[in-house]
Amino acid sequence: MDSKLDFHPRLFSALKNYSKEKFMADLMAGIIVGIVALPLAIAFGIASGVSPQQGLITAIIGGFIVSFLGGSSVQIGGPTGAFIVIVYGIIQSFGIEGLAIATAMAGIILLLMGIFKLGTIIRFIPYPIVIGFTSGIALTIFTTQIKDLFGLTMESVPADFISKWIAYFQSFGTTNIWSLGIGLISILLIIITPKLSKKIPGSLVAIIIMTIIAYVLKHHFGITGIETIGDRFTIDSSLPQPAGLHINMETINQLLPAAFTIAMLGAIESLLSATVADGVTGDRHNSNTELIAQGAANIVSPIFGGIPVTGAIARTMTNINNGGITPIAGIIHAIVLLLILLFLAPLTTHIPMACLAGVLIIVSYNMSEWRTVKSMMKNQKADIAVLWVTLILTVIFNLTIAIEIGLLLAVLSFLRRVTENTHISVLRNELDQSANKTETLSEEQLSLEKGVEVYEIDGPFFFGIANKFDEQMRILGDKPLVRIIRMRKVPFIDSTGIHNLEIFINSSRKENIHVILSGVNPTVHASLERMGVEALLGDEYIFDNIHKAVAKANIMASELKAQPK
Structure with a gap:
């Protein structure tokens, strides 16, 4: 500024x-x-x-x-x-x-x-x-x-x-x-x-x-x-x-x-x-x-x-x-x-x-x-509720309470809408590609080695979404060898999102699952570096596009499967 x-x-x-x-x-x-x-x-x-x-x-x-x-x-x-x-x-x-x-x-x-x-x-x-x-x-x-x-x-x-x-x-x-x-x-x-x-x-x-x-x-x-x-x-x-x-x-x-x-x-x-x-x-x-x-x-x-x-x-x-x-x-x-x-x-x-x-x-x-x-x-009903709650509180109580409660309701309504419109999808075997400003890709399909899974976050990774991400991770079935967190559609990440990401990385490691980040834009990358996630994960596991991330994940999965059990 x-x-x-x-x-x-x-x-x-x-x-x-x-x-x-x-x-x-x-x-x-x-x-x-x-x-x-x-x-x-x-x-x-x-x-x-x-x-x-x-x-x-x-x-x-x-x-x-x-x-x-x-x-x-x-x-x-x-x-x-x-x-x-x-x-x-x-x-x-x-x-x-x-x-x-x-x-x-x-x-x-x-x-x-x-x-x-x-x-x-x-x-x-x-x-x-x-x-x-x-x-x-x-x-x-x-x-x-x-x-x-x-x-x-x-x-x-x-x-x-x-x-x-x-x-x-x-x-x-x-x-x-x-x-x-x-x-x-x-x-x-x-x-x-x-x-x-x-x-x-x-x-x-x-x-x-x-x-x-x-x-x-x-x-x-x-x-x-x-x-x-x-x-x-x-x-x-x-x-x-x-x-x-x-x-x-x-x-x-x-x-x-x-x-x-x-x-x-x-x-x-x-x-x-x-x-x-x-x-x-x-x-x-x-x-x-x-x-x-x-x-x-x-x-x-x-x-x-x-x-x-x-x-x-x-x-x-x-x-x-x-x-x-x-x-x-x-x-x-x-x-x-x-x-x-x-x-x-x-x-x-x-x-x-x-x-x-x-x-x-x-x-x-x-x-x-x-x-x-x-x-x-x-x-929408949420807007109507905010309007009438603010109006009634202004009349029955006072303007100070009305503004405070009205703003709180508006924030909660906004968070609910953002949360509902933010999706976390799991992809296996093949990955459909489409060109975008963060990742220069062709219309081909990328093949994923068995044991590699991609989790795509579509929307901001802030405190309202972090818990949703955590819940999604808990209900997963088979354990993969490598998890790619695709973040090309994540415009920003806040401290709660980073905290949940750290927990996810640490819990994956305990289960011998490797984590790779893909499509990380400069703003998000700077936040990860500032909060110590880059040091925790390693810079070699953070990529700016999916091609590099998939190539790295496929090699890692092949090497892990080749290791004697």
């Missing part, structure tokens, strides 16, 4: 050929994205269990750093719906300070992933897992918004999914009809707006209209019970001050699982967002640079009171659709949000909570991937 750091922020290369035309395009896109991000940042902050101000701070800091240091030209960073569940859970268990520490630790993990060039990690996350926890998060977000949508009067909302719904059903008698009306009309406005104008975000339209209506109802008609942001939070419009994080080994051990979940979720969502953007723009992002930028954003964000940052697909697509060309658009989006925080923050106190609930319900619907879930029901 190349030791050189793969860190090439797209901003610096974009500025080399920057022009007034590009700036105007980025300016308009940045302003629009900033306006679109406003209601989402506030809603995600509140739903995560923090203040709306903290949601805005996250969008400002995250948006700036991701655009300044990132490996994508159009990526927009900030808080996203995917983190609501995990952030809320961490706050419930460890408080705001615990969240800050977990977020900073996740930032360090993301930073290291970028430094060690693990940007392609997204390829190793099975699709059923991604869909499973995305749909599970969507269902959980929807569930968390029921109280505000209906304006329910509840002393406290239970933390777990099932208890929440039990409590909701017990409290539906306290529904506030004005809150419910505001929430439903907000959802309707968000759905209708794109049909009238693609440029104006439906969530912003809903918030402006419903805030005005709620204000008039409360202050001019005396309607009570419509809860607003100002009834629940105090928004400080000043710049946030940095605060230190008190980290020790005890907190690291407690928060490492949560930090790992934040890092993995951040990596998956950011790189998915950048990949989707590449498909639209025809550009190609640098995934390692993007992970370093995401890591830096998540280290800095909690210092100023922010929550986890990641690439936001919806805001990134808004940036592209409105003409954003370079990372300058993302920086302008962060500046727009900063100006709103400094000069317009008091106005946000009048936004009805039911309206924000409507915004998040639409977000959860868009996240649900229900059409994809429906289409995946036609896939």
